[in-house]
Amino acid sequence: MSLPKPSTNKHNSINSLVNKHMKMVDKFVSELQQLDVKLWIEGGNLRYKAPKEKLTPDLLAQMKDRKEEIINFLSQPHPTNTNYHGSLIAKPENITVDKVANLSYKEFASRYLNPLQPVVITDAIQDWKALSTWTPEFFKNNYGSKEVTVDTQRYQLRNFIDLVLASTEEKPCSYLKDTDIPGLFTELLADIEPTLLYSQYNWLLSPMLYIPAADPVKQRNAFLELLIAGQGTKFPILHFDYWHLHAFIMQVYGEKEFTLFSPVQTEYLYPVDTSSNRSLIPDIHQPDLEQFPLFAKATPIKVIVKPGETIFVPSGWWHTTRMLTPSIAVTMNCLTNSNWDRFSQDLTRDLVNSLTSLKNHQSRITILESNISSYLDNLVRLLASVDPN
Structure with a gap:
């Protein structure tokens, strides 16, 4: 028995509705392009980048309401409207890092924090005393006897500073990192005030959040750390910040x-494993393309950060640095609603791994993971209740 043929009129009517709807989406997308x-x-997820004066609250609301429609439209390999040229879509290689000043927190959240876009803010720390006092000589003269660990080796700070000042592109010194400012240089906290405006809703600082896997001092101060290196020194690892945290680096x-x-290029960057935030590529400036052939497809975004400038590196963005001169910087991490989902996944994984052993039954692990997830789900509701984002 043959199946009845669909009604031609009904079929044409459906096509007409689909085409009409697509044209409406195309029109809206074209307006955004203009x-x-x-x-x-x-x-x-749908991401966007736009001049701040162009995105009105009404337009942002429309983009939010029509998000799924826009994603479906952009996902099509050949959009139906012949006026569409593809220039609306920002490829990773076409994305540049803005340098901005006089940025309100609301503007920062809408343009960079929530869309997960990096930015350099040129005046975020303009009132810091450290800008006029912190030099390599300052640390050598005032804290020379302090002991620091650099790449597992212990130094008196004065001796390490000598290496920093002698560092060259050909013979770079090591990189001082993971150095807790509140713990080792407590009195210098006054030099890096006021607190960064753009981290004012940092959930890491909330007393409601307790991370047993993190150093309590670092947790209270949002992993506030000192970075010192010499000319030619490179950060040793291509990475994104642990637990998918945002990072602010104040130069x-x-x-x-x-x-x-960008996170969309992860497949080209050879993570150590599927859950790792570190790349296997030892030096992206001189990569071994025989060992890492996919890296040839990755497109870097480069930006030079100068004294007094702050770079925001969003959750999941791979990054590394190279010193153009002797360098001193402060870094801190940040957690908001914009990176909570990935953070909670990472934290749950680490807690489960730390609280279980191979002797545990899988059922116990599943129950533990469920309990942690339930706790974090309830916690995020409390944190979000005091966060305007």
Whole structure:
């Protein structure tokens, strides 16, 4: 028995409705294009970049309401409207890092924090005393006897500073990192005030959040750390910050070049494993393309950060640095609603791994993971209740 043929009129009517709907979406997308709004899909989510004066609250609301429609439209390999040229979609290689000043927190949240876009803010720490006092000589003269660990080796700070000042592109010194400012240089906290405006809703500082796997001092101060290195020194690892935390790096002295890769390029960056935030590539400036052939497809985004400037590196963005001069910087991490989901996944994984052993039954692990997830789900509701974002 043959199946009845669908009604031609009904079929045409459906096609007409689909085409009409697509034209409406295309029209809206074209209007965004005329406003120089760039859109792209990242990790299944809609991302955007636009001049601040172009995105009105009404337009932002429309983009939010029509998010799924826009994602479906951009996902099509050949959009139906012949006027569409693809120039609306921002490819990773076309994304640059803005340098901005006089940025309100609301503007920062809407343009960079929530869309997960890096930015350099040129005046965020303009009132810090450290800008006029912190130099390599300052640390050598005032804290020379302090002991610091650099790449597992212990130094008196004065001796390490000598290495920093002698560092060259050909013979770079090691990189002082993971140095807790509140613990080792408590009295210098006054030099880096006021607190960064753009981290004012940092959930890491909330007493409601307790991370047993983190150092309590670092947790209270949002992993506030000192970075010192010499000319030619490179950060040793291409990475994104642990637990998918956001990072603010405040450049106090000297200049450094940041190289960033969008999370959509992860497949080209050879993570150690599927859950790792570290790349296997030892030096992206001189990569072994026989060993890491996919890296040839990755497109870096480079930006030079100067004294007094602050770079925001969003959750999941791969990055590394190279010192152009002797350099002193302060870094801190940040947790908000914008990176909570990935943070909670990472934290749950680490807690489960630390609280179980191979002798545990899988059922116990599943129950533990469920309890942790339930706790974090309830916690995020409390944190979000006091966060305007």
